[in-house]
Amino acid sequence: MMEQESLKVIFLIYSPDFSGSYYILHCFETEHFYDCEYLENLYRSQYGKAPNFSKFPHTGPFEDFTDLKNFAFHLCKEVNGDRIVLLTLEDFQGALDKNSQKPELCRHLAGLGESLENLNQEGKGLFSKIFRT
Amino acid sequence: MSLTTPVPRDEDTTFPGEGWFYYWKTSASLWRSKLSEYQKGGLVFVPLNWSFHSETGDHYDFAEHRPETDLKKLNTIANELGKKMIFLLPLGPAPFLPNGGLPHFLARTAAVNDEGLPQFAIDADGSINKLYSFYDNRVYQAFTKFTYQLSQYISRTGINCDIFGLRCYSYCRHQSVKSFMSDRSPVFEQSFARFLKARREEIEVDINSPEVEWLLRAEYGKTIESLYETNASEAFSAQWEGVLDAAFLGTSSEDNFSRLGNQHSEQKYSWDILEILSRDMVPSTVMLPARIKKTLLKKQSDELVLNSFLLNKAETLQDEDGSFFQPLIHFEIGDLPTSKSFLKHNWQSNGLLPFLKTTFPFSYRLRSGDQFKFSDEQEARERLTFFLGENIQKQNFHLMLKLFMSGGKVVLDRTGMSSEFLKKLEVFFIENSLKIEKVNFHTHIHNIILGEGRMVVFEGEKLHTLEPGKVFSFWQKLIETFSLRLLTLDSTDPIVHYWRTRAANSNELNYEEIRRVSLYNPSSYKRKFLIQLPKHFVLLKVIDALHVEVIPKKSQIEVMMMPEGSASIDFGVFS
Missing domain, CATH: 2.60.40 (Immunoglobulin-like)
Incomplete structure (x- = not known):
C-alpha cells in the first residue's frame, strides 16, 4: 500500500460520443488537476490541430479507444506519471457510490478501469520518489 | 462503544461562511456560546436540513427527540443575543448537505450533469456529497409533507423569523452559473418525455432541433423548480420573503476534479466572488476548506457578501440614516449569453461584455430574461440598460419602452429582432413623433431622445467582423455619450x-x-x-x-x- 501511494497515478475520465469517437472529460491526479488548457495544448502538439469542442471544453475527438490510449500514455510520460488509469463514466459513478471521502475515492479509482504503466519512467528508486517535484 | 456527546467543533464548522450557522453540527447546549462568540454582524442565516428532521419520511423531529432539532430554542437564543435569524429552505439539491439534503429513503436516483457524470460536491472537510434528483415525484410529495410539518411547527411555537427559499448553483468560467436542479438522470428524462408529449401538439416548430429541445428542457426545469417554490411560499406565506440564488464556490464539475487533485486557487475564487455578484447572486464560500479562506477570501466574503450584498437582500439592520453600502451598478445587461448558449449573437460576440470586463469590471449586472424586472425605477433610470433584439418578447419589449419613456437610458442591439417587434418599434417612434438621429460609426446607429430618456438602437452583427480595437472604440465612444459618473x-x-x-x-x-x-x-x-x-x-x-x-x-x-x-x-x- 505504501508503494502504491508513493506512485504518481493519473486518472482520466472519458466518454464516447454518438459517432463512436472518444472525448476526455476530466483528468487529475491526487496532487494535481490537468485543466482543459493543458490538455488542449498537448492535443495540439500531438495531432497538430485544436480539439473540436462540441458542448463543453472536452478534449478530443479520438478516433477509437487505441487512439485515446496512445494519447493517455503520451500524457502520462509528459507529466512523469507512473501510470494512468482510464475510467468510464460508469467506473466513476460506481466509485462515487461506494466512497464519501476524497482519499478513499482516489484509492478506489486506482483499482478500476484500464491502467497503463509508464515503464520508461526514470528514477524508480526510493530517493527519486521522495525528492520528486 | 461510541461517544454520544457531540464533540465541540470550531467556528469554521458551525459558521462555514457568509453568516451561515449549521445548527446540526454542534450540540444544542453550545448554541448560545457559539452564537454569542460570533461577532460578524447581526444577521445569522440558518439553512434548514430536511434530512436532519426526517430520516424516515413518516415521522418528523422538531424538538421531540433530539435537542438539536429545536428550532424554536435556536430562534429564542438568537433573539436574546440581539441577532436576526433567517431560515434558508433549499428548494432543490443542496450541495452542502449529504444526499443534497434528501432524507436517506428518498436518495434513489442520482442526479446527472450535462456531461453524463453523477452530480456531487466536495464540502469544506473533504466529504463528498452525492446529489439526487428532485424530479422524482416521491421527492416532491415528501417535500410537500415536510414543508407542511415545518410550517405547523413554526406557527405552533411562534417562531418569528423570515424564511427565504434557497436555489443552489455552481459557478464555472466555461459554463457560467449552473443550477443544481439541472439534471439529466433517467427520472428527469422520463418526466421530460411526458412533458414533451404533452407539448408536442402545442408547438409548431421542429421539436427535434437542438435549440428547441434546449428551450423545452429549460422550460420544464423552470416549471418543476416553480412547483417547489410555490409549495414552500404557500406553506410559509406569512414569513416567506422570496428566493435567494446562491452560487457555491468550488462546486462546478471542473472545480470538483480540481479539488480531487487537491488544487485550490484563492485568486480564482476571489474573481469568482465578483463574477457571481455581477449575476445578482449570493457567492457562498461554505464549501471551501477553512485553510484557503483564512485571509483575503474571508475578508472579501465578509465585506462584500455578508455585510453588503446580503444585508441589502435581507433589507434589514439599516444604519441610522437608513443607508448601507450596496453594489454599484452602472450597466444592466439583459439576456445572459450563457442562458441561450446556442445564440450566435450575444453581448459577448458584439463586444460589450469584453469591453465592460476590461474597462468597468463588475459595475454591471447580468440578468437572464425572466429576471429583468426593476423594483426601483429611480435606480433603473440612472443606469444604462442593454436589450438584445434576438430575445425581445412582448414582456421585455414593453419594459424597454416603459423605461425609455420614464427617462431611462436604453441601448438596443436590434440584430435578430423579429419583424413584428421592429415594426412595433417603428410605429412607437412615429406615434410619439420622435426624431431619429442617424449616425454611422462602424455600424448603423439610431439615437432617439424623449425628455430625459434616451434610446440607442444599433446593428450589432456588423461588429462581429471588425477587429477588436475598433469594437472597443465603438463601445467606448457610445458609452461616453451617456456622460455617466464613473471612476476607473x-x-x-x-x-x-x-x-x-x-x-x-x-x-x-x-x-x-x-x-x-x-x-x-x-x-x-x-x-x-x-x-x-x-x-x-x-x-x-x-x-x-x-x-x-x-x-x-x-x-x-x-x-x-x-x-x-x-x-x-x-x-x-x-x-
Whole structure:
C-alpha cells in the first residue's frame, strides 16, 4: 500500500460520443488537476490541430479507444506519471457510490478501469520518489 | 462503544461562511456560546436540513427527540443575543448537505450533469456529497409533507423569523452559473418525455432541433423548480420573503476534479466572488476548506457578501440614516449569453461584455430574461440598460419602452429582432413623433431622445467582423455619450476590486453619494495602479488598509498593494 501511494497515478475520465469517437472529460491526479488548457495544448502538439469542442471544453475527438490510449500514455510520460488509469463514466459513478471521502475515492479509482504503466519512467528508486517535484 | 456527546467543533464548522450557522453540527447546549462568540454582524442565516428532521419520511423531529432539532430554542437564543435569524429552505439539491439534503429513503436516483457524470460536491472537510434528483415525484410529495410539518411547527411555537427559499448553483468560467436542479438522470428524462408529449401538439416548430429541445428542457426545469417554490411560499406565506440564488464556490464539475487533485486557487475564487455578484447572486464560500479562506477570501466574503450584498437582500439592520453600502451598478445587461448558449449573437460576440470586463469590471449586472424586472425605477433610470433584439418578447419589449419613456437610458442591439417587434418599434417612434438621429460609426446607429430618456438602437452583427480595437472604440465612444459618473482604475494588471455605493448621511451633506471601492491583491506580486479622480469626486478616507499604500495626487490617487494586501477607499460624489 505504501508503494502504491508513493506512485504518481493519473486518472482520466472519458466518454464516447454518438459517432463512436472518444472525448476526455476530466483528468487529475491526487496532487494535481490537468485543466482543459493543458490538455488542449498537448492535443495540439500531438495531432497538430485544436480539439473540436462540441458542448463543453472536452478534449478530443479520438478516433477509437487505441487512439485515446496512445494519447493517455503520451500524457502520462509528459507529466512523469507512473501510470494512468482510464475510467468510464460508469467506473466513476460506481466509485462515487461506494466512497464519501476524497482519499478513499482516489484509492478506489486506482483499482478500476484500464491502467497503463509508464515503464520508461526514470528514477524508480526510493530517493527519486521522495525528492520528486 | 461510541461517544454520544457531540464533540465541540470550531467556528469554521458551525459558521462555514457568509453568516451561515449549521445548527446540526454542534450540540444544542453550545448554541448560545457559539452564537454569542460570533461577532460578524447581526444577521445569522440558518439553512434548514430536511434530512436532519426526517430520516424516515413518516415521522418528523422538531424538538421531540433530539435537542438539536429545536428550532424554536435556536430562534429564542438568537433573539436574546440581539441577532436576526433567517431560515434558508433549499428548494432543490443542496450541495452542502449529504444526499443534497434528501432524507436517506428518498436518495434513489442520482442526479446527472450535462456531461453524463453523477452530480456531487466536495464540502469544506473533504466529504463528498452525492446529489439526487428532485424530479422524482416521491421527492416532491415528501417535500410537500415536510414543508407542511415545518410550517405547523413554526406557527405552533411562534417562531418569528423570515424564511427565504434557497436555489443552489455552481459557478464555472466555461459554463457560467449552473443550477443544481439541472439534471439529466433517467427520472428527469422520463418526466421530460411526458412533458414533451404533452407539448408536442402545442408547438409548431421542429421539436427535434437542438435549440428547441434546449428551450423545452429549460422550460420544464423552470416549471418543476416553480412547483417547489410555490409549495414552500404557500406553506410559509406569512414569513416567506422570496428566493435567494446562491452560487457555491468550488462546486462546478471542473472545480470538483480540481479539488480531487487537491488544487485550490484563492485568486480564482476571489474573481469568482465578483463574477457571481455581477449575476445578482449570493457567492457562498461554505464549501471551501477553512485553510484557503483564512485571509483575503474571508475578508472579501465578509465585506462584500455578508455585510453588503446580503444585508441589502435581507433589507434589514439599516444604519441610522437608513443607508448601507450596496453594489454599484452602472450597466444592466439583459439576456445572459450563457442562458441561450446556442445564440450566435450575444453581448459577448458584439463586444460589450469584453469591453465592460476590461474597462468597468463588475459595475454591471447580468440578468437572464425572466429576471429583468426593476423594483426601483429611480435606480433603473440612472443606469444604462442593454436589450438584445434576438430575445425581445412582448414582456421585455414593453419594459424597454416603459423605461425609455420614464427617462431611462436604453441601448438596443436590434440584430435578430423579429419583424413584428421592429415594426412595433417603428410605429412607437412615429406615434410619439420622435426624431431619429442617424449616425454611422462602424455600424448603423439610431439615437432617439424623449425628455430625459434616451434610446440607442444599433446593428450589432456588423461588429462581429471588425477587429477588436475598433469594437472597443465603438463601445467606448457610445458609452461616453451617456456622460455617466464613473471612476476607473488604470492598471496594466487586473485588480480584484468592487465598487459599492450608499446615500450620504447627515454628516456628509456636501455630497450626494458615497462610493467605496474595496481592493484585494490575492496574487503573489506587488500591484501598483492609479485611480483617476475626475471633477465631482473627492477622496474621503482609506479604510482597513493592510499592506497597502495610498498616495493622493492631483486628480488621481496612486495605490501600491503588496501580496495579500487589501483596503477600501471612500469617495464623495457631488454635483
